[in-house]
Amino acid sequence: xxxxxxxxxxxxxxxxxxxxxxxxxxxxxxxxxxxxxxxxxxxxxxxxxxxxxxxxxxxxxxxxxxxxxxxxxxxxxxxxxxxxxxxxxxxxxxxxxxxxxxxxxxxxxxxxxxxxxxxxxxxxxxxxxxxxxxxxxxxxxxxxxxxxxxxxxxxxxxxxxxxxxxxxxxxxxxxxxxxxxxxxxxxxxxxxxxxxxxxxxxxxxxxxxxxxxxxxxxxxxxxxxxxxxxxxxxxxxxxxxxxxxxxxxxxxxxxxxxxxxxxxxxxxxxxxxxxxxxxxxxxxxxxxxxxxxxxxxxxxxxxxxxxxxxxxxxxxxxxxxxxxxxxxxxxxxxxxxxxxxxxxxxxxxxxxxxxxxxxxxxxxxxxxxxx
Amino acid sequence: xxxxxxxxxxxxxxxxxxxxxxxxxxxxxxxxxxxxxxxxxxxxxxxxxxxxxxxxxxxxxxxxxxxxxxxxxxxxxxxxxxxxxxxxxxxxxxxxxxxxxxxxxxxxxxxxxxxxxxxxxxxxxxxxxxxxxxxxxxxxxxxxxxxxxxxxxxxxxxxxxxxxxxxxxxxxxxxxxxxxxxxxxxxxxxxxxxxxxxxxxxxxxxxxxxxxxxxxxxxxxxxxxxxxxxxxxxxxxxxxxxxxxxxxxxxxxxxxxxxxxxxxxxxxxxxxxxxxxxxxxxxxxxxxxxxxxxxxxxxxxxxxxxxxxxxxxxxxxxxxxxxxxxxxxxxxxxxxxxxxxxxxxxxxxxxxxxxxxxxxxxxxxxxxxxx
DNA sequence: CGGGTCACGTTATACGTAACACTAAGACGT
DNA sequence: ACGTCTTAGTGTTACGTATAACGTGACCCG
Numbered sequence: 001x002x003x004x005x006x007x008x009x010x011x012x013x014x015x016x017x018x019x020x021x022x023x024x025x026x027x028x029x030x031x032x033x034x035x036x037x038x039x040x041x042x043x044x045x046x047x048x049x050x051x052x053x054x055x056x057x058x059x060x061x062x063x064x065x066x067x068x069x070x071x072x073x074x075x076x077x078x079x080x081x082x083x084x085x086x087x088x089x090x091x092x093x094x095x096x097x098x099x100x101x102x103x104x105x106x107x108x109x110x111x112x113x114x115x116x117x118x119x120x121x122x123x124x125x126x127x128x129x130x131x132x133x134x135x136x137x138x139x140x141x142x143x144x145x146x147x148x149x150x151x152x153x154x155x156x157x158x159x160x161x162x163x164x165x166x167x168x169x170x171x172x173x174x175x176x177x178x179x180x181x182x183x184x185x186x187x188x189x190x191x192x193x194x195x196x197x198x199x200x201x202x203x204x205x206x207x208x209x210x211x212x213x214x215x216x217x218x219x220x221x222x223x224x225x226x227x228x229x230x231x232x233x234x235x236x237x238x239x240x241x242x243x244x245x246x247x248x249x250x251x252x253x254x255x256x257x258x259x260x261x262x263x264x265x266x267x268x269x270x271x272x273x274x275x276x277x278x279x280x281x282x283x284x285x286x287x288x289x290x291x292x293x294x295x296x297x298x299x300x301x302x303x304x305x306x307x308x309x310x311x312x313x314x315x316x317x318x319x320x321x322x323x324x325x326x327x328x329x330x331x332x333x334x335x336x337x338x339x340x341x342x343x344x345x346x347x348x349x350x351x352x353x354x355x356x357x358x359x360x361x362x363x364x365x366x367x368x369x370x371x
Numbered sequence: 372x373x374x375x376x377x378x379x380x381x382x383x384x385x386x387x388x389x390x391x392x393x394x395x396x397x398x399x400x401x402x403x404x405x406x407x408x409x410x411x412x413x414x415x416x417x418x419x420x421x422x423x424x425x426x427x428x429x430x431x432x433x434x435x436x437x438x439x440x441x442x443x444x445x446x447x448x449x450x451x452x453x454x455x456x457x458x459x460x461x462x463x464x465x466x467x468x469x470x471x472x473x474x475x476x477x478x479x480x481x482x483x484x485x486x487x488x489x490x491x492x493x494x495x496x497x498x499x500x501x502x503x504x505x506x507x508x509x510x511x512x513x514x515x516x517x518x519x520x521x522x523x524x525x526x527x528x529x530x531x532x533x534x535x536x537x538x539x540x541x542x543x544x545x546x547x548x549x550x551x552x553x554x555x556x557x558x559x560x561x562x563x564x565x566x567x568x569x570x571x572x573x574x575x576x577x578x579x580x581x582x583x584x585x586x587x588x589x590x591x592x593x594x595x596x597x598x599x600x601x602x603x604x605x606x607x608x609x610x611x612x613x614x615x616x617x618x619x620x621x622x623x624x625x626x627x628x629x630x631x632x633x634x635x636x637x638x639x640x641x642x643x644x645x646x647x648x649x650x651x652x653x654x655x656x657x658x659x660x661x662x663x664x665x666x667x668x669x670x671x672x673x674x675x676x677x678x679x680x681x682x683x684x685x686x687x688x689x690x691x692x693x694x695x696x697x698x699x700x701x702x703x704x705x706x707x708x709x710x711x712x713x714x715x716x717x718x719x720x721x722x723x724x725x726x727x728x729x730x731x732x733x734x735x736x737x738x739x740x741x742x
Numbered sequence: 743c744g745g746g747t748c749a750c751g752t753t754a755t756a757c758g759t760a761a762c763a764c765t766a767a768g769a770c771g772t
Numbered sequence: 773a774c775g776t777c778t779t780a781g782t783g784t785t786a787c788g789t790a791t792a793a794c795g796t797g798a799c800c801c802g
Contacts, residue, residue, distance in 0.1 A: 041788055052752050057790055066749060089525045090470065091788035093461035094757050115486050118505070131525075134489070134505050154460045154502075257688045287688035294690060317628045317658035318689050319665060412758055423782050428760055437779060462758035465787050746800085753794075762785080769778075 040083045048079040056080070060087070098156050101131040102340055104333070105160035105168070112312045113329050114161070117181070120330030121159060124337040130156075132337070156344055159336045179340045179349075181332065184227040192339035192349035196332055197357050198228050199235035201325035204359040205279055205307050206239030208323070212367045214277040214305065215246045218267040220260060220289060222281040223252040232281055232309070249275065253285060260288020261295075268296055268304065276304055276368035283308035283315045286322050290364065301366035311360055320363030328355050411454045420450035427451070431458070469527050472502040473711055475704070476531035476539070483683045484700050485532070488552070491701030492530060495708040501527075503708070527715055530707045550711045550720075552703065555598040563710035563720035567703055568728050569599050570606035572696035575730040576650055576678050577610030579694070583738045585648040585676065586617045589638040591631060591660055593652040594623040603652055603680070620646065624656060631659020632666075639667055639675065647675055647739035654679035654686045657693050661735065672737035682731055691734030699726050 042060070046053040051072055058064040059076040068076075079085075093099045104121055106114040118134055125132040133155070157177035160168050169188055172178040180190040182198070209217060219236055222229045233250070240248040249270075253263035263285070264278055278293075280286035286308030293304050300306055300320055308315055308324035315322040335353055342349045413431070417424040422443055429435040430447040439447075450456075464470045475492055477485040489505055496503040504526070528548035531539050540559055543549040551561040553569070580588060590607055593600045604621070611619040620641075624634035634656070635649055649664075651657035657679030664675050671677055671691055679686055679695035686693040706724055713720045 039788095042790095043788080053789085054752065054754095054791075055750090057788095058751095061790070063791090064750095067751070069750065072750085088465070088788050090461050090464035091757090092790080094459070094465050094759090094787090095789045095791085097757075099461065111486070112483060115482070122505075131504060133502060134493075257684065284684065284688065291688075291690050313628065313655065314685055314688055317655065317662075317685055319662050410758090413760095414758080424759080425761080425782065425784090426780090428758095429781095432760075434761090435780095438781075440780065443780085459758050462787090463760080465757090465789090466759045466761085468787075743802105745802100748799080749797095751794105751796085753792105755790105755792085757789090759787090760785100762783105764783080765781085767779090770776085772774090 045080045049075040103158045105135045116329035117333035121333030121337040124334045157340045177343045191343045193352045194335045195354045198231045201357040202232040202235035209277045216275045217277045218275040219250045220280040220285045221252045257288040260285035261292045264289035264292035278306045283312045305365040323362045323365040326358045416450045420446040474529045476506045487700035488704035492704030492708040495705045528711045548714045562714045564723045565706045566725045569602045572728040573603040573606035580648045587646045588648045589646040590621045591651040591656045592623045628659040631656035632663045635660035635663035649677045654683045676736040694733045694736040697729045
């Protein structure tokens with residue numbers, strides 16, 4: 001609905017190229033409905049509606065309360081629609097000094113998790129008339145030429161996940177509003193922070209396994225120095241420590257399937273009694289762990305239980321399906337964008353939010369084998 | 372507003388202001404909108420370097436060949452660096468009428484493949500001083516409020532994958548440069564096109580399986596009406612037809628693991644002789660197919676071979692690892708961006724490119740079982 | 743009846759940049 | 773000596789928007 005102009009689109013032949021000027025200098029009036037390439041400005045709308053450009057700006061900016069008569073306001077709106085007027089964002093930004101564009105900095109775009117974070121943030125941004133630019137930081141920002149060079153000139157604010165703290169801190173110091181995702185509040189200062197309850201996810205995982213009877217756990221930890229992974233390790237250790245006869249070991253690995261495979265192999269063949277559960281820092285590692293177990297002739301979950309983190313599509317693609325922690329990725333991004341919009345509007349940002357996570361129990365966990 | 376006496380820390384040297392208000396007693400009230408530190412403009416640089424603003428623009432725009440002496444040019448550059456000058460992109464865009472920003476339209480961001488396409492395109496864009504905005508089109512553009520409304524005002528060009536052809540065609544008709552990725556040239560007109568050699572990927576897959584001795588194949592086809600999937604189906608059918616005693620059936624499914632599972636189940640339990648190979652339109656489907664086979668008590672690849680498409684991380688996460696077609700996703704995006712930059716520069720875009728793909732042979736395929 | 747408020751608009755800027763038009767002096771060819 | 777070209781600049785303008793500053797009549801009220 002509302003789209004009446006669709007019918008005009010046709011004209012596959014693009015031969016009608018520009019030069020619509022027709023040479024008639026005396027013809028100032030309402031532009032022919034053709035529109036086409038000539039950009040229509042607020043001045044054109046003003047002429048068509050018989051008012052000044054200022055009035056157009058007032059009406060379309062919804063600031064005409066007692067300044068323009070209803071009749072003229074309607075005329076302006078009609079003319080704007082008729083001519084297909086689109087405000088020039090560059091001019092508006094120049095005048096206003098702000099761009100209504102934000103930047104989302106993510107460690108790497110090629111992960112499903114951050115793709116979903118972006119999706120959630122972009123939805124909120126669009127709803128508020130904001131654009132959202134993405135910057136996939138390759139290997140921690142610094143080395144390449146500073147991506148934020150243009151940022152300072154082009155952006156109203158930044159949302160960033162916990163990383164590149166030095167560059168981001170510098171930005172924040174320059175006055176650019178910054179919202180941090182999953183950030184240690186003492187690490188990088190920010191105007192607002194949104195967290196996932198990562199620690200609770202680790203706790204739920206630990207309780208689930210301990211409740212099944214597991215007592216020898218190995219943590220396949222991400223070999224990444226990031227707050228979110230420290231949280232997982234600490235919460236897991238605390239939960240295990242709460243059970244007297246439970247023991248926890250740790251094996252570190254980069255976040256790839258192969259690394260998970262090797263780390264799990266090491267964990268399962270280490271001297272001493274074999275662990276009965278592998279707690280992995282993400283689903284990728286868990287998939288690798290399952291492969292390692294199977295290659296050692298161990299069945300998952302009968303001989304060894306495996307848990308993941310993130311609930312990626314991968315979690316249900318492997319067999320058995322992974323018990324994992326589902327993170328509200330879209331909502332995470334959305335909350336970050338909302339916080340940024342609040343900051344930009346001068347509203348006090350909502351108190352630091354922590355979004356709940358949920359353990360999804362699937363086939364990769366079971367009671368440990370009877371000794 | 373409300374910010375009256377905001378802490379305006381005067382920068383040294385800023386007092387040399389020749390207000391020159393011609394008689395008006397009322398002070399013009401310098402805008403309080405200052406969100407952050409005083410921005411440094413080209414005029415400031417000019418003053419510091421002892422030249423005019425025009426000279427600054429010439430020097431920094433690298434257009435001073437015979438217009439500014441080397442000494443002054445160096446002075447300008449030194450001053451710009453000293454003051455930390457960043458050109459205001461909004462002003463530049465307003466003046467130039469272009470934004471050096473492009474849009475990448477993808478069907479869905481939450482897929483690894485398009486995340487990689489973006490990464491490749493963004494790298495090229497950054498190298499050429501372009502920004503790259505992402506628009507994840509949710510379920511085909513139309514219904515929501517037109518995302519391209521602002522596009523026309525803000526963007527220099529668009530890169531889009533084969534979809535939303537009507538909206539894109541309209542955009543192209545309005546004169547916005549458009550580069551299509553994997554597009555039927557007769558479907559959507561575009562200034563340039565970059566393709567993946569999808570048909571060859573399907574052919575390689577078919578030859579691989581036929582060479583192993585398979586004669587009863589089932590195609591797990593994506594239930595998506597897209598050129599790329601039509602290509603796969605046609606190329607596969609052609610290749611199979613070339614072998615006299617080979618037969619091909621088709622089972623359609625949406626692109627999820629579960630759908631793949633169900634479709635594969637249907638294929639493997641259909642009346643008549645069981646297919647010995649399942650050719651899947653992407654790795655997700657293939658993962659589902661492997662699950663279905665295993666649940667039916669069939670071993671992969673001994674009883675049934677499975678192939679995927681895309682070579683996602685998933686392909687090596689499942690067991691057995693998938694034989695699949697590796698697509699050069701980053702290079703795909705990069706080529707699209709290069710083509711767009713060529714178009715924008717007025718250079719004739721390189722001839723329609725077709726990027727080669729590669730069959731990666733892994734553990735999910737083997738010779739069919741002896742009858 | 744004169745000053746004040748209101749409703750309704752218009753004029754006139756300013757944002758920061760790029761580029762056109764112009765000046766001015768020396769070099770150079772004839 | 774004169775016109776032309778080259779080098780080295782500056783002054784000025786325009787891009788399109790949002791808003792402060794400025795008029796108008798008309799109406800209200802003491």
